[in-house]
Amino acid sequence: MDTGTIIIGLTIFVLACFAGAELISKVPQTLHTPLMSGSNAISGIAILGALLATGRPEAIDAESMLGFFAVIFATINVVGGYMVTDRMLQMFKKKKRKKKE
Amino acid sequence: MSTVNIIDFVYLISAMLFMLGIKNLSSPATAKLGNKMSMCGMGVAILATLASPDMFGYTMIIIAIAIGAAIGGYAAVKVEMTSVPEMVALFNGCGGAASALVAMAEYNGTAPDAFAGFTIITLLLSIIIGSLTFTGSIIAYTKLQGIISTRPITYTGQQIVNAGILLATVVLAYMVFQNPANGLAFYAIILLALGLGVLSVIPIGGADMPVIVSLLNSYSGLAVSMTGFALNNNALIIVGSLVGASGLFLTKIMCDAMNRSLANVLFGAFGAVDETAADTGEGPTGSMKGFEVEDVAIAIENAESVIIVPGYGMAAAQAQHVTRELGDFLIEEGIDVRYAIHSVAGRMPGHMNVLLAEADVSYDLLYAMEDINDDFSTTDVAIVIGANDVVNPAAKTNPSSPIYGMPVLDVELARTVVVLKRSMNVGFAGIENELFFKDNTMMLFGDAKDSIQKLFTELKG
Numbered sequence: 001m002d003t004g005t006i007i008i009g010l011t012i013f014v015l016a017c018f019a020g021a022e023l024i025s026k027v028p029q030t031l032h033t034p035l036m037s038g039s040n041a042i043s044g045i046a047i048l049g050a051l052l053a054t055g056r057p058e059a060i061d062a063e064s065m066l067g068f069f070a071v072i073f074a075t076i077n078v079v080g081g082y083m084v085t086d087r088m089l090q091m092f093k094k095k096k097r098k099k100k101e
Numbered sequence: 102m103s104t105v106n107i108i109d110f111v112y113l114i115s116a117m118l119f120m121l122g123i124k125n126l127s128s129p130a131t132a133k134l135g136n137k138m139s140m141c142g143m144g145v146a147i148l149a150t151l152a153s154p155d156m157f158g159y160t161m162i163i164i165a166i167a168i169g170a171a172i173g174g175y176a177a178v179k180v181e182m183t184s185v186p187e188m189v190a191l192f193n194g195c196g197g198a199a200s201a202l203v204a205m206a207e208y209n210g211t212a213p214d215a216f217a218g219f220t221i222i223t224l225l226l227s228i229i230i231g232s233l234t235f236t237g238s239i240i241a242y243t244k245l246q247g248i249i250s251t252r253p254i255t256y257t258g259q260q261i262v263n264a265g266i267l268l269a270t271v272v273l274a275y276m277v278f279q280n281p282a283n284g285l286a287f288y289a290i291i292l293l294a295l296g297l298g299v300l301s302v303i304p305i306g307g308a309d310m311p312v313i314v315s316l317l318n319s320y321s322g323l324a325v326s327m328t329g330f331a332l333n334n335n336a337l338i339i340v341g342s343l344v345g346a347s348g349l350f351l352t353k354i355m356c357d358a359m360n361r362s363l364a365n366v367l368f369g370a371f372g373a374v375d376e377t378a379a380d381t382g383e384g385p386t387g388s389m390k391g392f393e394v395e396d397v398a399i400a401i402e403n404a405e406s407v408i409i410v411p412g413y414g415m416a417a418a419q420a421q422h423v424t425r426e427l428g429d430f431l432i433e434e435g436i437d438v439r440y441a442i443h444s445v446a447g448r449m450p451g452h453m454n455v456l457l458a459e460a461d462v463s464y465d466l467l468y469a470m471e472d473i474n475d476d477f478s479t480t481d482v483a484i485v486i487g488a489n490d491v492v493n494p495a496a497k498t499n500p501s502s503p504i505y506g507m508p509v510l511d512v513e514l515a516r517t518v519v520v521l522k523r524s525m526n527v528g529f530a531g532i533e534n535e536l537f538f539k540d541n542t543m544m545l546f547g548d549a550k551d552s553i554q555k556l557f558t559e560l561k562g
């Protein structure tokens with residue numbers, strides 16, 4: 001990997017760190033749990049690397065087997081994370097102050 | 102434009118969708134949309150990766166996705182809302198494991214002499230962080246579930262042992278850096294990192310778990326980012342650092358809410374049973390006054406304003422629904438009812454908000470501490486449901502208290518404070534609470550759900 005690629009990668013890394021912190025600071029306390037489980041689902045993006053590791057080798061070898069398990073774990077993270085976040089967010093409702101019986 | 106360029110471009114779009122997704126989480130009204138955008142970002146990135154030209158076969162991928170989706174989906178649908186913190190910890194552990202496994206696959210799939218120095222460093226970081234996130238999250242899960250003790254587990258020389266393991270890991274990592282073909286050192290690193298995850302989380306008490314879950318979330322993002330560097334994949338770098346930074350920021354918000362440093366949370370073994378505290382004689386004097394439901398009901402009936410303060414006890418007793426019924430009934434009676442939520446109440450940031458939302462409490466009735474603290478002095482009754490340390494006045498008055506300086510809810514300023522508590526025992530942090538001994542405090546002992554139900558029946562009758 002040449003130095004130019006490394007520098008570009010580091011640039012992206014630092015800028016994305018700032019963007020992440022900036023975005024989070026706007027989220028109110030009420031939504032901190034969905035935020036955590038939502039951003040946790042996002043970190044399942046490791047699935048991209050897992051897919052490549054599984055799909056690239058021409059035969060089943062150590063790389064593709066490790067990739068296979070990585071895909072399973074990452075999918076649990078992604079699917080579970082998004083679904084539980086969605087379930088929580090469905091519950092956040094604003095209602096009329098006076099409830100009629 | 103080559104296929105690889107197109108894929109990179111799609112990754113950019115997916116990164117934008119993730120950012121817009123988090124941005125939309127800043128209001129409950131747009132949060133659902135935000136989560137959908139984030140899902141789209143993930144879907145688009147996965148499809149683009151599958152379309153990559155060097156993909157050979159899809160059978161194993163389809164099988165793995167089916168297994169993962171079934172497990173993740175089942176867990177997400179089945180989990181009780183009170184158990185969301187541990188579920189998030191578990192999902193997070195899976196993310197850490199995935200990053201570590203991807204890095205291991207990359208190590209196996211590349212000829213040792215083909216590794217650039219920078220690649221091997223990031224690969225090793227990805228494995229170390231991913232592995233310790235995996236085991237650390239599992240320990241956090243077992244602690245939150247009560248499978249192992251929520252009290253800090255400590256022993257002499259604990260921090261020396263941990264530092265030793267860390268040092269050994271660094272030395273081995275340097276050996277692999279020097280000679281990437283050193284497979285033995287490589288796998289030893291994985292074992293050490295897995296061990297470090299366990300050992301660094303066991304000394305942390307249950308009350309600090311929100312901070313730890315958030316920190317581990319940050320770690321898993323960081324691991325993904327490092328994997329991205331190793332694979333030279335921009336999507337992983339961007340998204341990983343986004344999650345890493347946001348997790349760290351959330352961790353800081355929570356540490357601030359407890360007025361403690363992150364180092365103190367990680368190494369302070371907070372909540373270890375402190376024998377010396379009992380001898381100082383500075384503990385609250387007098388006795389707790391247990392009241393009957395009838396007395397409490399009279400106090401509430403005569404109130405014009407009520408603030409409900411939920412804590413972990415409400416979650417543990419699954420009392421959120423009866424709490425809402427009680428709240429709604431009081432509103433119908435013309436009483437001004439609000440809910441005061443401390444940011445570290447419960448076992449996850451915003452845990453109480455989710456539970457009350459589940460029980461159908463309108464979110465505009467929920468107030469953060471800084472928005473409601475001034476109103477306690479003009480409130481007739483504050484009802485504390487299973488909260489302890491977050492309402493402990495010692496945080497303001499007693500410099501020798503372990504929680505001194507932590508911002509707390511000023512419930513003791515209300516004319517009457519009703520405290521629903523399971524027993525006379527101290528809270529998670531192991532500290533006596535002088536609030537329970539105050540003259541204007543009415544203690545109602547028993548299971549929170551049970552107590553509220555009785556109170557509700559009494560009020561209606």
